[in-house]
Amino acid sequence: MLTKNQINQVQKALSRRGVNYEPLLEELTDHICEQIEDHIAEGYTFQEALDSCVSAHVVHSNQRMYTQLNPITMLKSYFKLGLRSLYRNKFVTVLKLSGLVLGTSVFLALLLHIYHEISYDQFHVNKDTIFRIVTERPTEHGDVSRTAFSGAPWGPALVKEIPEVLNTVRFMRYRLPVSIRSEAGQQFMEDGLIWADSSFFSLFSFDLIKGNPQKVLSRPDQVVLTQSTAQRYFGSEDPIGQQIIYEDDVVLTVTGIMKDFPTNSHIQADLVGSFSSLGRSFWFNIIDNWGIRYYYTYLRLQPEASPVLVQSKIQDILDTRIPENNISVTLQALTHIRMGGNRNDELTPNVDKTSVTMEFIIGLLIMVMSIINYVNLTSASALKRTKEVGMIKVMGSNRGLIFVRFISESFVISLTTHFLSLTVIYLVWPYLNTFLDTSLILPPIEQISLFLFSSIVILTVLSGTYTALRMSDMKIIPSLKGDIYRGQPKKLLSVRRVLLMVQFIACIGLITSSFIISDQMDLFFKRDTGFEKENVLAIQLSNTSEAYGLLADLKNKLNGIEGVDAVALSSHHLGGDQLYTSSYYTSSDSINMGRLHIDYEFLNVFGIELLAGRDFSLLNGSDTSNFIINEQAASLFGFEPLSEAIDRNLSYFAQNEEGRYLKQGKVVGVVNDFNFQSLHHDIEPMVMDIQPPRNHFLSIKLGKSEYQSTLSKVGKAWSKVFPEESLNYFFIEDSFTNQYKTEARTQLIVKLFGMVSLLIASFGLLGLTYFDTMMRIKEIGVRKILGSSSLQILRLFIREYLLLIIIGFGLVIPFIIWLMNDWLQSFAYRIDISVVNIIVPLLLMVGFVIVSTSYTILKAARTNPAQTLRNE
Amino acid sequence: MSKDQAELLKGIYPILILKLLNGNSPMYGYQIEKNVRILSDDQFSITQGSLYPILHKLEEKGLIKSFHKEVNNRTRKYYKITTKGRKNYDLRNTEVRSIFDSLLSFLNRESVAPDL
Numbered sequence: 009m010l011t012k013n014q015i016n017q018v019q020k021a022l023s024r025r026g027v028n029y030e031p032l033l034e035e036l037t038d039h040i041c042e043q044i045e046d047h048i049a050e051g052y053t054f055q056e057a058l059d060s061c062v063s064a065h066v067v068h069s070n071q072r073m074y075t076q077l078n079p080i081t082m083l084k085s086y087f088k089l090g091l092r093s094l095y096r097n098k099f100v101t102v103l104k105l106s107g108l109v110l111g112t113s114v115f116l117a118l119l120l121h122i123y124h125e126i127s128y129d130q131f132h133v134n135k136d137t138i139f140r141i142v143t144e145r146p147t148e149h150g151d152v153s154r155t156a157f158s159g160a161p162w163g164p165a166l167v168k169e170i171p172e173v174l175n176t177v178r179f180m181r182y183r184l185p186v187s188i189r190s191e192a193g194q195q196f197m198e199d200g201l202i203w204a205d206s207s208f209f210s211l212f213s214f215d216l217i218k219g220n221p222q223k224v225l226s227r228p229d230q231v232v233l234t235q236s237t238a239q240r241y242f243g244s245e246d247p248i249g250q251q252i253i254y255e256d257d258v259v260l261t262v263t264g265i266m267k268d269f270p271t272n273s274h275i276q277a278d279l280v281g282s283f284s285s286l287g288r289s290f291w292f293n294i295i296d297n298w299g300i301r302y303y304y305t306y307l308r309l310q311p312e313a314s315p316v317l318v319q320s321k322i323q324d325i326l327d328t329r330i331p332e333n334n335i336s337v338t339l340q341a342l343t344h345i346r347m348g349g350n351r352n353d354e355l356t357p358n359v360d361k362t363s364v365t366m367e368f369i370i371g372l373l374i375m376v377m378s379i380i381n382y383v384n385l386t387s388a389s390a391l392k393r394t395k396e397v398g399m400i401k402v403m404g405s406n407r408g409l410i411f412v413r414f415i416s417e418s419f420v421i422s423l424t425t426h427f428l429s430l431t432v433i434y435l436v437w438p439y440l441n442t443f444l445d446t447s448l449i450l451p452p453i454e455q456i457s458l459f460l461f462s463s464i465v466i467l468t469v470l471s472g473t474y475t476a477l478r479m480s481d482m483k484i485i486p487s488l489k490g491d492i493y494r495g496q497p498k499k500l501l502s503v504r505r506v507l508l509m510v511q512f513i514a515c516i517g518l519i520t521s522s523f524i525i526s527d528q529m530d531l532f533f534k535r536d537t538g539f540e541k542e543n544v545l546a547i548q549l550s551n552t553s554e555a556y557g558l559l560a561d562l563k564n565k566l567n568g569i570e571g572v573d574a575v576a577l578s579s580h581h582l583g584g585d586q587l588y589t590s591s592y593y594t595s596s597d598s599i600n601m602g603r604l605h606i607d608y609e610f611l612n613v614f615g616i617e618l619l620a621g622r623d624f625s626l627l628n629g630s631d632t633s634n635f636i637i638n639e640q641a642a643s644l645f646g647f648e649p650l651s652e653a654i655d656r657n658l659s660y661f662a663q664n665e666e667g668r669y670l671k672q673g674k675v676v677g678v679v680n681d682f683n684f685q686s687l688h689h690d691i692e693p694m695v696m697d698i699q700p701p702r703n704h705f706l707s708i709k710l711g712k713s714e715y716q717s718t719l720s721k722v723g724k725a726w727s728k729v730f731p732e733e734s735l736n737y738f739f740i741e742d743s744f745t746n747q748y749k750t751e752a753r754t755q756l757i758v759k760l761f762g763m764v765s766l767l768i769a770s771f772g773l774l775g776l777t778y779f780d781t782m783m784r785i786k787e788i789g790v791r792k793i794l795g796s797s798s799l800q801i802l803r804l805f806i807r808e809y810l811l812l813i814i815i816g817f818g819l820v821i822p823f824i825i826w827l828m829n830d831w832l833q834s835f836a837y838r839i840d841i842s843v844v845n846i847i848v849p850l851l852l853m854v855g856f857v858i859v860s861t862s863y864t865i866l867k868a869a870r871t872n873p874a875q876t877l878r879n880e
Numbered sequence: 881m882s883k884d885q886a887e888l889l890k891g892i893y894p895i896l897i898l899k900l901l902n903g904n905s906p907m908y909g910y911q912i913e914k915n916v917r918i919l920s921d922d923q924f925s926i927t928q929g930s931l932y933p934i935l936h937k938l939e940e941k942g943l944i945k946s947f948h949k950e951v952n953n954r955t956r957k958y959y960k961i962t963t964k965g966r967k968n969y970d971l972r973n974t975e976v977r978s979i980f981d982s983l984l985s986f987l988n989r990e991s992v993a994p995d996l
Contacts, residue, residue, distance in 0.1 A: 009952045035909055035932060038956050042910040 010041050014054055018044070021062045026406030028484060086416035093393075093417060100389045100775060104382050105425060107771040111378025112429040112467070114764055117440060118371035120433070124448045125364050127272045128346035132213045134308055137174075138342040139315055141305040141322065142351060143335050155352045157301035158337070160286075160294075162326075163205075170321050172313035177205045177212070178283055179275075179304040181355065183586070184704055185736070187550045188279070189253040190241050197548075197736050200237075200278030201254075202355075203286055209266075211308050212275070218248055219264025225282040232264035237278040255550070258285065272449045274345045276356050294663075298330045304355060306342070315339045352586065363754070370761050373514050377765055379471050380507040381772035382421070386475045387504060388779035390414070397479050398487035410480035418472025422464050430460075443753075474503070505812060508776065511769045512816040512853065517824050518765045519849040522758040524828045527839050529755045531687070532748050535837060538682030538691075539582060540615035540709075544740040545722070546581045547706040550733055558729050559703070565725040571711045571718035576613040577703040579605035582684060583744030590660045592695055594645055601641055602684065602694040603660070605702045611636075611679065613709045620650040621677035624698060632698045633673035639681045641693035650678045662699070673697070686747035690836045707740065770860045773809070777861040780805065781868040789873035798869035805865050809857045817850055893926055893934050895976060898961060898969040901944060906960035909935065935959060943968050 010018075019037045027033050040061050047057035094101045129135060141158040163176035185199040208214070209221035216224065217235065224232050231252065238247040247262045254260055260281060269276050287295030294300050309318055319339045326335055340348055347361040397410060405413075433440075441447050450456070549559070559577065566575045580587060587602035608624045608631075610616075619639065624631040635658050639650070647653035659672040681691040710718055726735045745752075781788070788801055796804075825841060832838040896916055901907060907915070909931055917925050926934075938944045943965035946957050961969070 010954075012953050015954050032932060034955055035957050036928060038908065038951075038954050039910045039913075039928060041952070041954060 010045060010054075014044075014058075015041060018058060018062070021058060023407070025062065026408075028401050028406060030483065030485060082412075083416070086413055087420060089413065090417040090420040094420060097389060099778075100385060101421075103771045103775045104385050104421065105428070107378045107381040107385075107768045108421065108425040108467075108471075109428045109432065110764060110768055111375050111381075112425050113432040113436075114761070115371045115375040116429055116433055117436070118367050120448055120450070121440075121444060122364055122368055122371075123451050124272055124446070125346060125359055127449055127451075129272070129274055129343050131270060131272070132342060134211065134213070135342050137309050137311055137313075138211065139307050139309060139318075139339040140342065140345060141307065142338050142340050143301055144338070145333070145335050153352065154349075155301060156304060156354050157352075158303055158305040159298050159301055159330075160303045161296055161298055162322075163305040163307065166307065166322060166325065169325060170318060172310050172318050172321075173307050174310055175207050175211055175308040177207045177306045179204045179355070180283065180286060180302065181277075184548060187255050187733070189256060191251055191253075193732075194241075195732065195734055196240070197550075197734070198278060200276065201281060202275075202277040202279070203281045203283045205283045208280060211306060214269065214273075215267040217265045217267060221264075224264035225280065226284075228282055228285045228288050229258060229260050230263045230282040230285075231260040232266055232280045233262055234266055234268045234278050236268050238262075238265050254281070260285070270449065271447045274354075274356050274358075298326075299333050301335075307339070315341070357750075367757075370518070370758075373518070374761060374765055374768065377511050377514050377772075378768050379467070380511055381768055381775075382471045383474050384504050384507050384772055385775040385779075386418075386471070387478065388776055390475050390479055391779065391783065393479075394482060394487040397482055398484050401482075401484045402488070407480040411476045414476035414479050415468060415472045418476070419464075419468045422467040422471065425467065426460060426464050504776075505808075508772070508809075509812045509816045511765075511772060512813050513820045515762075515765050515769050516813075516817055516849050516853055517820045518758065518762040519852060520821070520824050520846060521828060522755070522762040523845040523849060524824075524832075524839075524841055525751075525755050525758050527842070527845060528832065528835065529748065529751050531837060531839050532751065533745065535687060537687075537744070538616070538680055541583065541741045541744050543710040543712065544613060545708045545710060545719075545737050546740055546743070547708070547726070547735065547737045548581075549704050549706060550730075559700075559706070562706070562725065562729040565729065566708060566722060569718060569721045569725065571714050572722070573709040573711050574609050574613045575709075576609035576707045577607040577700070578610055578705050578707065579699070579702045580684075581705045581707070581743065582614065582682075582740055583686070583747060585684075587684060587692070587694065590662075590695075592641075592658055592660045594656060594658060599644055599693070601644070602692050604684070604694055604696045605699040606636075606696050607698060607700075607703070610696070610707075613707050614682075616682055617680045619678050619680055621654040621675070623677060630673070631676065633671060634676045634697065635673055636677040636679060636696045637675055638679050638691070638694045640691055641695055642678050644693045647675075647678075653678050658695070660695075664701070671697070686744075687837045688747075688835060766856065770856065773857060773860045774864070777805070777864045781864050785868055785871075785876045788868050789871075789876040792869070792873045793877075798866055801869040802862060802865050806858060806861060809861065810854060813850070813853050813857065817853075821846060889924060890930070892976065893924075893930060894938060895969070895972045896920075896924060896926075897931075897934060897938065898943065898965060898972065901959060901961040902966060902969050906947070906958040908956050908958050912959075938965070 015037065018040050019033065022033060022036055022040065027036055040058075043061045044054065044057040047060065048054060052060070132138060140156070141162065142154070142156050143158055144152050144154045146152050160178060160180070163178050166173050167176050180203040181201065185197040186201055188196045188198050188201070190196070204225060206222070206224075206226040208225055209216050216232070219232065224230060233241065233247055241247065241252065242250060247265060250262045251259050252262065266280070307318075309315065316339075319337060322337050322339070326333075326337060345358070347359055347364065350358060350360070400410060400413070437448075451459070563575050563577075566572050587604055589600055590603045591598040591600050606624075608626050611618065611623050621636075624634065624636065628634075637645075637653060637658075642648075642650050642653045645653070645656070647656065653675045654677070656675045657672065658675055659670055661668050662671040663669075679696075683689075683691055684694065685692075708722060722737075723735055726733075791801055791804075792798075825846075828841060832841075897912055900912055900915055900919075909928070912935075913926050913928070913931055935944070935946075939946055939959070942962060944959045945962050946959050949956050949958060
């Protein structure tokens with residue numbers, strides 16, 4: 009006699025083979041069981057008997073059916089049916105598609121951006137054997153300063169001394185834009201000029217269109233232009249052999265034209281000058297100095313060489329040559345530079361690996377949300393189609409075919425979604441590039457096709473399987489009667505509710521994060537930086553020496569303009585510039601500090617407060633060698649109280665065209681700490697003195713009225729003094745804000761994603777409420793008859809959603825707080841996460857649920873019960 | 881059994897089933913199938929695909945009647961013949977016999993040319 013379990017197995021085997029009509033199933037089960045019992049009596053095992061009985065008899069019919077079907081015709085008909093059923097349920101189809109298209113577009117756009125980031129520097133043929141030397145050095149206050157810079161003489165020495173190093177290339181880029189003048193006299197301010205060794209085109213795989221790669225940079229005073237720069241300078245003329253003038257001083261000959269640098273290269277430039285020009289035509293005395301780190305050095309190693317071993321050899325060489333500098337080197341793989349952490353002095357800004365990962369997670373989250381939406385809506389709308397399924401089954405369809413039927417619908421949706429999403433991406437492509445401030449590199453077409461194919465399949469499977477399985481599993485008779493849920497207990501956490509809760513969790517998470525990120529950004533924009541940045545105009549001065557003689561004249565002219573409050577010169581501009589550093593001596597001890605060169609008006613222009621002593625004064629002749637320090641510097645020197653600092657001796661080694669000399673003087677004033685750099689950094693100790701040849705910026709404090717006319721007067725004064733030079737000015741406040749470009753973009757992205765997720769969730773909620781209400785329309789009618797008001801019914805329905813929000817909220821908030829606290833750690837100045845940032849998103853979600861569900865529910869609740877109950 | 885044979889026999893399955901139920905106590909599907917096979921020395925074999933549709937059709941016509949019984953942990957459906965069924969069986973019995981007689985005499989004829 010067979011056990012109950014074995015009988016179940018028989019039944020399942022039959023169902024699998026398409027026997028779904030229950031009365032027949034019952035009889036056939038008994039039939040096969042009897043046969044099996046006979047077989048067992050003859051010595052078969054149960055499994056053998058089952059296999060032989062079921063396959064011997066039942067399969068025939070189905071096999072015949074499958075072999076007689078034309079699969080292509082069948083799929084075609086399913087495809088058509090899929091389209092027809094989507095067309096019939098227009099409201100739901102639009103809801104489903106909007107959510108999916110939104111989610112997929114965002115996800116695809118993010119993937120394209122991530123691909124762009126990952127593809128950085130991958131196009132170099134020798135990418136696996138090229139490394140960059142980067143350096144680290146401990147600072148006085150216990151940190152480590154990490155820079156992308158290395159020394160100029162290092163590379164050539166390493167090629168000679170380390171056999172594994174095959175080749176090297178060095179770059180230098182001056183920190184400020186430089187002046188380039190065409191032969192015709194037109195001036196261009198260029199910040200994309202790099203000076204590179206002649207090995208540049210053999211080591212890297214940049215495309216040289218004209219010129220010999222071995223020779224274009226082999227001699228001093230040669231320059232290679234990118235295509236667009238050549239176009240800018242010479243138009244349609246042939247640029248080869250033409251001359252341009254660097255800083256009105258050095259004549260460079262154009263020897264080559266290269267393609268513009270690919271946007272996924274961390275090396276970016278408009279002009280590449282020959283490195284051998286340095287030290288010969290300008291930049292004297294310092295090019296052979298091992299201790300000055302102001303260059304980028306790339307090494308190409310032998311393929312089998314161990315980078316770790318080479319790195320330790322380089323370290324040994326440096327320890328011998330410049331033991332006092334305490335520098336440690338690291339070899340950084342070329343392809344790791346883009347996401348290689350935040351070093352100072354990068355050629356182009358890096359991206360954070362975490363933020364790329366975050367981007368992927370957010371994209372995935374939004375995609376998952378939209379899939380959940382789709383699954384929820386489909387499974388809810390499928391409930392209206394149980395009769396259809398029952399009918400198909402009665403007509404002889406089996407589980408497999410029903411599954412294929414529902415999966416085909418998902419396939420149609422998935423295909424349409426991808427098509428629409430690609431259209432959306434195509435349409436927003438220019439805006440996307442503007443927003444990301446780059447030109448995104450697309451993956452090769454084979455990769456795109458393969459990805460789209462798998463993406464369509466994955467989306468079909470993910471979105472369709474659940475509903476297709478459920479529908480194919482349905483019993484015929486209850487499905488025909490439309491009461492497949494009768495008698496089933498109402499579960500608190502059904503699949504649909506869990507999915508809805510996951511959406512709420514993602515929503516709350518994204519909104520809370522965007523609130524916190526916004527607050528942190530506001531801190532940046534609103535925090536007192538210790539100096540006045542409003543209405544200060546900064547002009548970058550050209551490097552030409554004769555300019556300095558004319559500056560006094562310009563200052564006088566500017567001071568005479570009504571609406572100009574004050575004018576000052578300085579070596580750096582506030583907000584976005586990086587200070588020089590020097591070792592300062594009080595007695596025998598030296599401390600490394602920031603160095604800023606200013607003039608007599610600087611403190612006045614920026615409203616920097618003097619805490620002790622006095623400002624520099626023209627009346628005091630010796631002030632050219634005196635110093636003003638900030639609070640940090642005073643405390644590092646141990647001057648307490650601050651007045652102790654006044655008249656103390658201070659000295660450091662300065663550099664002029666004749667070489668190094670000791671500059672000695674007294675501290676005359678102490679100023680309050682102000683944020684020279686962005687708020688990512690702590691305020692560093694800083695020493696200010698007067699060195700007119702090092703002044704590169706002119707800052708003008710404007711009065712509050714008559715902005716435009718003052719600006720044009722400034723322009724006129726400038727062109728009177730420097731008729732040949734164009735005026736390059738910017739506002740300090742803008743430049744300060746620009747330092748938070750990444751954060752502002754993050755803020756915008758998170759806000760945008762918060763909105764997108766809310767939108768997707770709203771589509772889902774709208775659809776679910778619609779179905780829920782349709783399914784319970786009679787319940788609503790009965791409740792109304794029994795005396796419920798519309799509001800009471802609304803409350804009853806909404807209570808369920810609110811419960812889900814609260815559970816989701818409880819689950820996600822601790823994680824978000826942890827995550828955000830971790831993120832905030834990267835800022836020197838950060839906010840505390842306030843309760844408001846947590847409660848407001850919750851209230852927002854609640855409000856949003858009420859708004860998006862009320863309309864449908866209230867509409868149903870206001871319907872006359874006589875209509876809804878007419879058929880009972 | 882060849883395909884032609886199966887085709888030929890399709891029409892006579894109902895009468896085999898009615899015959900079995902006429903002489904015996906109620907029977908269930910498998911039992912009917914097995915008995916047909918044994919009693920015909922494996923000459924006749926009704927597949928499930930034919931058996932159950934025939935049973936259901938006979939029941940629909942009121943010639944047989946079914947009832948359920950719990951046996952060996954499963955529900956078994958028994959069929960028994962009704963009075964109408966018995967009458968129908970007798971009728972069919974006579975009909976089949978006369979058809980077969982005519983068929984045999986036709987097939988046994990030596991000359992197949994018509995007597996004109």
